[in-house]
Amino acid sequence: MFSASCNAFSKLSFSIITSKNVCPTGIDIRNGTQLECINCTACIDVCDDMMEKVDLPKGLIRYASEDDIEKEEKFKFTPRLKGYCAVLGILIAVLIGMLFLRNDVEANILRLPGQLYEHKAGNMISNVYTFKLVNKTVDDIENITFKLLSHKGTIKLVSHGTFKVEGQGLAEGTLFVEVNASALKGDKDRIEIGIYSGDTLIETTTTAFLGPRSYK
Ligand code: SF4
16 A cells, blocks of 8 residues: 655645656545556655655655554565465466467367268268367468378368468368278267378367267
8 A cells, every 4th residue: 555654745745746746547645545546656756756856765655554654564474475475476387387388279170060970982981070270379380281190081171281370370161081980989989180280290189070870
């Protein structure tokens, strides 16, 4: 909270007027802490400048606790503060860890709503998907292709063989996954798809693959 030493106000009213004039929200800090304050600290700076010019101690307007103002108690690093610092430290460590561990690409591949599977030549089963790729880096990712990692099969992109995602960009499209029916374990398998930039695997994702029901 802000504090101000009242006995100094009479001598330094011009200083406060200056600090009031500098306040972007027009607050008169002599009335104490107010809701409109945006904590820009402009009044603290201008008041300290003026106190320096008139050769008086700085800190007339400052952050202080009630105990500091009333009992003139100095700041203490209490167990509660230590606890808050520990929690803050853990949160910062988690945030830094997440920043380092995050993938450069986020991939979502989902079956097209309302579509079942399709029989193709050679006992192949085909499912149609839409995909979204988000490039979280500032560099373009070139020559993107999809490969089926969990099953033997093929992935065919609609309209293009490879494509690129611009830095901080998003790519969307449609693709077909074809798997031989003999490789399916049931009528709803999980398949794993790898996203490659050239020969480099940049992300993997899983999705559902529908096939015919087996009544064995
Ligand atoms: S901190 Fe900024 S907004 Fe708050 S009283 Fe001072 S000058 Fe005004």
